[in-house]
Amino acid sequence: xxxxxxxxxxxxxxxxxxxxxxxxxxxxxxxxxxxxxxxxxxxxxxxxxxxxxxxxxxxxxxxxxxxxxxxxxxxxxxxxxxxxxxxxxxxxxxxxxxxxxxxxxxxxxxxxxxxxxxxxxxxxxxxxxxxxxxxxxxxxxxxxxxxxxxxxxxxxxxxxxxxxxxxxxxxxxxxxxxxxxxxxxxxxxxxxxxxxxxxxxxxxxxxxxxxxxxxxxxxxxxxxxxxxxxxxxxxxxxxxxxxxxxxxxxxxxxxxxxxxxxxxxxxxxxxxxxxxxxxxxxxxxxxxxxxxxxxxxxxxxxxxxxxxxxxxxxxxxxx
Amino acid sequence: xxxxxxxxxxxxxxxxxxxxxxxxxxxxxxxxxxxxxxxxxxxxxxxxxxxxxxxxxxxxxxxxxxxxxxxxxxxxxxxxxxxxxxxxxxxxxxxxxxxxxxxxxxxxxxxxxxxxxxxxxxxxxxxxxxxxxxxxxxxxxxxxxxxxxxxxxxxxxxxxxxxxxxxxxxxxxxxxxxxxxxxxxxxxxxxxxxxxxxxxxxxxxxxxxxxxxxxxxxxxxxxxxxxxxxxxxxxxxxxxxxxxxxxxxxxxxxxxxxxxxxxxxxxxxxxxxxxxxxxxxxxxxxxxxxxxxxxxxxxxxxxxxxxxxxxxxxxxxxx
Numbered sequence: 001x002x003x004x005x006x007x008x009x010x011x012x013x014x015x016x017x018x019x020x021x022x023x024x025x026x027x028x029x030x031x032x033x034x035x036x037x038x039x040x041x042x043x044x045x046x047x048x049x050x051x052x053x054x055x056x057x058x059x060x061x062x063x064x065x066x067x068x069x070x071x072x073x074x075x076x077x078x079x080x081x082x083x084x085x086x087x088x089x090x091x092x093x094x095x096x097x098x099x100x101x102x103x104x105x106x107x108x109x110x111x112x113x114x115x116x117x118x119x120x121x122x123x124x125x126x127x128x129x130x131x132x133x134x135x136x137x138x139x140x141x142x143x144x145x146x147x148x149x150x151x152x153x154x155x156x157x158x159x160x161x162x163x164x165x166x167x168x169x170x171x172x173x174x175x176x177x178x179x180x181x182x183x184x185x186x187x188x189x190x191x192x193x194x195x196x197x198x199x200x201x202x203x204x205x206x207x208x209x210x211x212x213x214x215x216x217x218x219x220x221x222x223x224x225x226x227x228x229x230x231x232x233x234x235x236x237x238x239x240x241x242x243x244x245x246x247x248x249x250x251x252x253x254x255x256x257x258x259x260x261x262x263x264x265x266x267x268x269x270x271x272x273x274x275x276x277x278x279x280x281x282x283x284x285x286x287x288x289x290x291x292x293x294x295x296x297x298x299x300x301x302x303x304x305x306x307x308x309x310x311x312x313x314x315x316x317x318x319x
Numbered sequence: 320x321x322x323x324x325x326x327x328x329x330x331x332x333x334x335x336x337x338x339x340x341x342x343x344x345x346x347x348x349x350x351x352x353x354x355x356x357x358x359x360x361x362x363x364x365x366x367x368x369x370x371x372x373x374x375x376x377x378x379x380x381x382x383x384x385x386x387x388x389x390x391x392x393x394x395x396x397x398x399x400x401x402x403x404x405x406x407x408x409x410x411x412x413x414x415x416x417x418x419x420x421x422x423x424x425x426x427x428x429x430x431x432x433x434x435x436x437x438x439x440x441x442x443x444x445x446x447x448x449x450x451x452x453x454x455x456x457x458x459x460x461x462x463x464x465x466x467x468x469x470x471x472x473x474x475x476x477x478x479x480x481x482x483x484x485x486x487x488x489x490x491x492x493x494x495x496x497x498x499x500x501x502x503x504x505x506x507x508x509x510x511x512x513x514x515x516x517x518x519x520x521x522x523x524x525x526x527x528x529x530x531x532x533x534x535x536x537x538x539x540x541x542x543x544x545x546x547x548x549x550x551x552x553x554x555x556x557x558x559x560x561x562x563x564x565x566x567x568x569x570x571x572x573x574x575x576x577x578x579x580x581x582x583x584x585x586x587x588x589x590x591x592x593x594x595x596x597x598x599x600x601x602x603x604x605x606x607x608x609x610x611x612x613x614x615x616x617x618x619x620x621x622x623x624x625x626x627x628x629x630x631x632x633x634x635x636x637x638x
Contacts, residue, residue, distance in 0.1 A: 131475070148472050149473075151468070153467050153576055159609060161574075161575070165574050167605065170567070181605065248486065252486055253575070256472075256480070256576075258474025258476050258478050258480075260475040289498065289499060
């Protein structure tokens with residue numbers, strides 16, 4: 001019997017849920033979406049998703065060609081298939097994987113976004129062929145997916161890999177983080193972390209900088225990048241500060257799982273060498289000598305528009 | 320065919336190499352030892368070890384009853400079976416696992432001491448039945464063995480799990496560590512780390528303390544324990560300082576692999592609740608809310624005299 005050639009990938013966000021049909025080479029053959037918040041009842045959500053999905057699935061040959069569904073879901077638990085306590089979703093505790101499996105008639109596995117991203121990179125992206133790497137997603141928050149021996153690390157409860165909430169700055173000097181702790185990596189390397197760093201550095205210097213012309217409360221890493229490209233010293237200082245904190249943390253992560261590479265995805269990576277150089281320097285300055293200059297720092301090579309669907313879909317190919 | 324009932328465990332130290340015959344319940348049936356440094360040639364070492372081993376093996380029924388050999392070896396690489404660059408050994412680069420396999424006629428696997436300790440706890444000790452835990456060994460140095468999904472994490476190169484060299488104190492304030500870095504956990508939680516903490520705290524206070532009567536350069540955690548038991552406030556302060564730093568690091572380790580428990584072994588654990596209480600407090604104060612008060616802190620329950628041989632032997636049972 002020929003193996004089924006396609007999988008479905010679902011990227012469930014607080015606003016939109018995007019579903020795509022994906023082949024083994026990582027091409028998204030078709031995609032569709034529904035509004036996540038339009039369905040206060042989870043069964044209505046699953047039915048609406050199925051109704052949309054079946055249109056694009058039929059267009060590629062029908063459900064008989066679909067091996068399974070992988071879903072990247074806020075607070076998704078790989079072990080239990082439950083979504084529990086996700087703040088941005090309408091449902092508080094639902095057996096999502098089971099509901100999807102029942103409705104679609106093919107197996108559904110779920111995980112959180114960062115673990116899905118790691119699966120995506122391993123299956124189709126920058127980590128193809130690697131068995132040990134760490135994925136870091138730099139967005140509104142900082143997420144991580146850790147791959148050891150070809151498998152995502154889920155830990156005892158399914159929630160392993162929260163490296164955004166390791167401590168970058170100890171004690172009272174640490175910035176407050178959304179999680180309630182202080183000094184987490186996320187408070188420095190997320191989009192809001194970079195914006196805060198920009199604000200602090202601009203306020204602390206009298207140097208000329210084009211960034212001073214912008215709304216100080218709305219500065220993005222893109223603004224800082226544009227300034228750096230024009231030779232703006234303050235912009236470079238912002239990347240150096242951010243990259244140093246991130247690189248120091250990576251050095252500790254290496255001591256944990258001895259990865260072949262760190263793969264980064266998200267907003268900050270668009271700043272290219274401006275962020276990569278200080279990250280690599282701090283990582284190598286702070287890592288044990290046995291790993292110095294031996295661990296690659298890579299950026300995702302998945303198209304941004306496809307990455308989340310691809311990552312989720314990667315779960316569905318199975319071991 | 321009846322399964323072979325015994326394994327050999329080798330604990331290779333810089334001074335002594337101890338080898339024991341071990342059964343499946345973790346009883347050391349017989350043991351012997353040779354001087355590690357007496358054999359500048361590795362073949363002579365392996366031959367001498369075999370000659371001693373065969374005596375105790377014959378006493379329990381002969382090599383036909385031995386399933387294999389596990390060895391805990393400084394700088395031992397599980398993947399390659401090589402010992403490379405171990406400072407305290409006479410040999411700089413030797414295919415130790417292969418030499419042992421050839422001489423003894425049964426498979427030999429090697430790993431480093433801390434990973435062996437983790438295997439020992441999982442097979443015979445405090446972590447029996449656990450699939451996700453982190454072993455921390457507190458001795459001259461601070462070592463670690465990380466178990467994910469029932470397997471020790473070796474990483475890309477075989478050297479994963481160097482948590483003693485994650486950064487506990489950032490920047491110039493960090494104590495110099497033997498590895499060349501500053502602020503490593505090992506510089507605070509090892510035997511010399513505790514001695515240094517004692518020295519610093521005693522020098523910084525005018526409080527009465529029995530520790531002031533001791534040779535300030537030779538204080539051990541046992542001395543500090545004895546003082547704490549007598550109600551010595553300075554001794555308690557030393558444990559609080561050490562336990563807080565260790566507990567903070569554990570919180571970050573939990574964010575990595577979401578273990579069911581942290582298992583600790585070595586000198587400091589003999590101080591019982593004096594060290595455990597501040598460790599648990601700092602760990603729970605600094606961990607993400609989802610793991611607060613959910614991760615056990617355990618001490619090894621293997622007899623100290625047997626632990627290293629047992630840990631090594633656990634490797635030989637296979638998957």
